[in-house]
Amino acid sequence: MARKFFVGGNWKCNGTTEEVKKIVTTLNEAEVPSEDVVEVVVSPPFVFLTFVKSLLRSDFHVAAQNCWVRKGGAFTGEISAEMLVNLSIPWVIIGHSERRALLNESNEFVGDKVAYALSQGLKVIACIGETLEERESGSTMAVVAAQTKAIAGKVTNWDNVVLAYEPVWAIGTGKVATPAQAQEVHCELRKWLHENVGGDIAASTRIIYGGSVNGANCKELAAQPDVDGFLVGGASLKPEFVDIIKAATVKKN
Numbered sequence: 001m002a003r004k005f006f007v008g009g010n011w012k013c014n015g016t017t018e019e020v021k022k023i024v025t026t027l028n029e030a031e032v033p034s035e036d037v038v039e040v041v042v043s044p045p046f047v048f049l050t051f052v053k054s055l056l057r058s059d060f061h062v063a064a065q066n067c068w069v070r071k072g073g074a075f076t077g078e079i080s081a082e083m084l085v086n087l088s089i090p091w092v093i094i095g096h097s098e099r100r101a102l103l104n105e106s107n108e109f110v111g112d113k114v115a116y117a118l119s120q121g122l123k124v125i126a127c128i129g130e131t132l133e134e135r136e137s138g139s140t141m142a143v144v145a146a147q148t149k150a151i152a153g154k155v156t157n158w159d160n161v162v163l164a165y166e167p168v169w170a171i172g173t174g175k176v177a178t179p180a181q182a183q184e185v186h187c188e189l190r191k192w193l194h195e196n197v198g199g200d201i202a203a204s205t206r207i208i209y210g211g212s213v214n215g216a217n218c219k220e221l222a223a224q225p226d227v228d229g230f231l232v233g234g235a236s237l238k239p240e241f242v243d244i245i246k247a248a249t250v251k252k253n
């Protein structure tokens, strides 16, 4: 089954109103492959979500960077999945390594969040990835399999899930995984899905790569058979994000 190329821009905790307008203007003026070829989703901080949604071209979509694990209520500072649905925000990023590390989000908690967000009708970019220590000790696959298992155990319908492999050592470091390193893990993850979830789901679920992706390295990564797109941090705030979107055409050659 064909997997449509997916490019997400995770703006993290960045931007002023002026900067946000500038990024959106650049995206709106860009000539990129059609929606049939590439799915583009940008993820501004919560406070800019509706603003970006109102300005953004209609073939690009928005994602929140997080949401609460259950129904909203007395949870000061949290944003619920129901609120995102109410505002017609279609996507949410869950389990980013920055939240796992800095806010102690466990595999279990991330799995619960993914399940709840899906149950409310959101589409989810679920993030996994190993630290440098884990890679160097040879436990990369064990770590990402455990993270994926915690998610897979609670997901009944994979149609609205994109799996983002983001090695922690590659995030914000300029130290991108080599195409071979990315392909190896993506291929293993697809095998894991095949064995533990099902062949059809393994074949149809997009597994995207994140970690120091930029305009210069995106094409080689995109050419890998199991790399179905990207989740981009720093470079998604810059005009080169457009070049990363265009890397989708590599798949058609």
Ligand SMILES: O=C(CO)COP(=O)(O)O
Binding pocket: 010, 096, 166, 170, 171, 172, 173, 174, 210, 211, 212, 213, 231, 232, 233, 234, 235
């Ligand atoms: O964390 C990331 C995307 O979610 C990747 O960040 P960088 O592209 O800045 O390395």
